[in-house]
Amino acid sequence: MNAKTKILIVEHDLNDLELLQYELKKSGINYVSEIVQNEQEFGRALENFMPDIILSDYSLPSFDGPTAFKMRNLIAPDTPFIFVSGYIGEENSIDFIRNGVTDYVLKDKLFTLATKVKRALKESKEKQEKTKAERELIQSERRMARAQQIAHMGSWELDFDTNVLLFSEEACRIFGLPTNQTRISFKTWSTLIHPEDLDFVFQLIKESRNSLKDASCSHRIVRTDGIVRHIYSESKLEYDSTGKPTGLHGIAHDITELKLAETERTKMVNDLMLRNKDLEQFAYIISHNLRAPVANILGATNVLTDPRLSPEKKEVLRQGLIESVTRLDNIVKDLNHILQVKGEINEAKVRVCFSVLVDDIKISIKNLIDKDNIEIKYDFCKVDEILTLKSYLHSIFYNLISNSIKYRQPRVPAIIEIKSQLVKDKIILFFTDNGMGIDLQKKGEQVFGLYKRFHPNIAGKGMGLYMVKTQVETLGGKIGIRSGVNKGTEIKIEFEI
Amino acid sequence: MSIIRKYIIVDDDPFNNILCNIELKSTLGEVDIKTFQVPEKGLAFIQDEYIKSSEPTILFLDLNMPTLTGWEFMEEFERFSEEIKEQISIYILSSSVDQRDKDKAQSNKYIKGFISKPLEQEAISSIAGI
Numbered sequence: 001m002n003a004k005t006k007i008l009i010v011e012h013d014l015n016d017l018e019l020l021q022y023e024l025k026k027s028g029i030n031y032v033s034e035i036v037q038n039e040q041e042f043g044r045a046l047e048n049f050m051p052d053i054i055l056s057d058y059s060l061p062s063f064d065g066p067t068a069f070k071m072r073n074l075i076a077p078d079t080p081f082i083f084v085s086g087y088i089g090e091e092n093s094i095d096f097i098r099n100g101v102t103d104y105v106l107k108d109k110l111f112t113l114a115t116k117v118k119r120a121l122k123e124s125k126e127k128q129e130k131t132k133a134e135r136e137l138i139q140s141e142r143r144m145a146r147a148q149q150i151a152h153m154g155s156w157e158l159d160f161d162t163n164v165l166l167f168s169e170e171a172c173r174i175f176g177l178p179t180n181q182t183r184i185s186f187k188t189w190s191t192l193i194h195p196e197d198l199d200f201v202f203q204l205i206k207e208s209r210n211s212l213k214d215a216s217c218s219h220r221i222v223r224t225d226g227i228v229r230h231i232y233s234e235s236k237l238e239y240d241s242t243g244k245p246t247g248l249h250g251i252a253h254d255i256t257e258l259k260l261a262e263t264e265r266t267k268m269v270n271d272l273m274l275r276n277k278d279l280e281q282f283a284y285i286i287s288h289n290l291r292a293p294v295a296n297i298l299g300a301t302n303v304l305t306d307p308r309l310s311p312e313k314k315e316v317l318r319q320g321l322i323e324s325v326t327r328l329d330n331i332v333k334d335l336n337h338i339l340q341v342k343g344e345i346n347e348a349k350v351r352v353c354f355s356v357l358v359d360d361i362k363i364s365i366k367n368l369i370d371k372d373n374i375e376i377k378y379d380f381c382k383v384d385e386i387l388t389l390k391s392y393l394h395s396i397f398y399n400l401i402s403n404s405i406k407y408r409q410p411r412v413p414a415i416i417e418i419k420s421q422l423v424k425d426k427i428i429l430f431f432t433d434n435g436m437g438i439d440l441q442k443k444g445e446q447v448f449g450l451y452k453r454f455h456p457n458i459a460g461k462g463m464g465l466y467m468v469k470t471q472v473e474t475l476g477g478k479i480g481i482r483s484g485v486n487k488g489t490e491i492k493i494e495f496e497i
Numbered sequence: 498m499s500i501i502r503k504y505i506i507v508d509d510d511p512f513n514n515i516l517c518n519i520e521l522k523s524t525l526g527e528v529d530i531k532t533f534q535v536p537e538k539g540l541a542f543i544q545d546e547y548i549k550s551s552e553p554t555i556l557f558l559d560l561n562m563p564t565l566t567g568w569e570f571m572e573e574f575e576r577f578s579e580e581i582k583e584q585i586s587i588y589i590l591s592s593s594v595d596q597r598d599k600d601k602a603q604s605n606k607y608i609k610g611f612i613s614k615p616l617e618q619e620a621i622s623s624i625a626g627i
Binding site: 288298302313316320 | 510512513516519520563569594614616617
């Protein structure tokens, strides 16, 4: 602050110069000065001396004030410039001030000089500070905008009075608006919220206004280009001096990638859990189903070592051994088949028509249907097509239909109904029959288990529903069952589109 | 202690039941063996017979059966009166080699032991009290 003020003086008259310096000193201004008399010297001084203020005579023998002023405008436009002259004239003086000359001092009124210099310096300093503050503000806004852009986090303000939202540039970008469209109406904003999320977002804003509590939520938006994004939004209420809420200040964070990663992770966890269950079941099969014939073979070979054995017993054991070995072979084949289903899918997905599929199956089991007077009805008016693996869907339909036939109630004409529904982005299939049903209270958990059988009098391997479930899950679907003894069975299958 | 002469086998696997019959008879001579492929029928038999008689009996119970598992059989069995339960010593006879099955069997106070199939003479001897 104590640096000396640098004054550049354009003056050729030594007397005038002395008077001028006397006035400056007298006023107590702490300064250094450089005196120039021509264009060259003036130009050099502007560049090198870098004056805080310029005091210039109007006319000099080899130079003139207006030229000096023009040069100052080019090189140091912010430096205050004061004419110090014998005569300027009313009109000239008005022109000068209009063109940006800071002030003028008549030589016969030099006593005003110091005051005018001080004022000019003060104004210049204020102006510089203001410019600096403005520059810093712009810088800081730019920094903020860049940070928002990097973080994919925009900010917004909502004014309750005007119902106008003020978006940051990044908020505009997130919503797919042009970055200069920072003011948007509440109505326009609401058209950008995903229609399915609109009610709950509105409800949240309302609650926040009523309860005076800050709010946060995740919701979807539909950008102006039609792309759906996931947004995490957090808002705080703003109040006026009387404590009345005036609006909301908030941030909007584009979390689409996070959301997708989360969905992916959840899916992976579910897949792993499913795999784990499969492994447990596999261990169970090895322990029970696979080992059962092995134990029989072991037992039979033990017994066969007894020399007292009658030929009839020996024949029974021989038959039993053949049966056990065949069973063992069948289980190995089953396991191989199951593992193939769970393995990679090489088949391409195609559009499959439910009604055509059911008609095909009806033809292939025509004998059964005719013989036992079975009625198969279907209603696929809601949705009759799905993009899927045809062999799997065929197997699912075939197994469920043949189960319904196999486990029909004796003496009751079997009726099998299949219908489809479209709910949101899901296709739901219902297979309903009036058969024997299953006691789900007792057997619920085991219904879809491998080698689980519930009707001892009807031949079966206990693989049908297990295969259906495996295939439904391989296609990314879910399966559920409702049933009761002699009350029929309803199988519900959901596929995401 | 005299040798136990009454046996019940509950297992859906007919060949296993034949093998058990042969092994029991060749180890113990003439014994009374009742075989049930359907566990529900086995339960009904026990309820009917053991109300009247009282003779120690050994029951070999399979675990993996379609309509009623060995564990479900046990749940039903536990509802019987103490007089009935006292007469019957239950042994799990399963093809399972799974430790969890063995642990589960051990924690049930009505189950005397766990035998992994096949049923061999040595096991029969020790159970029957020879």
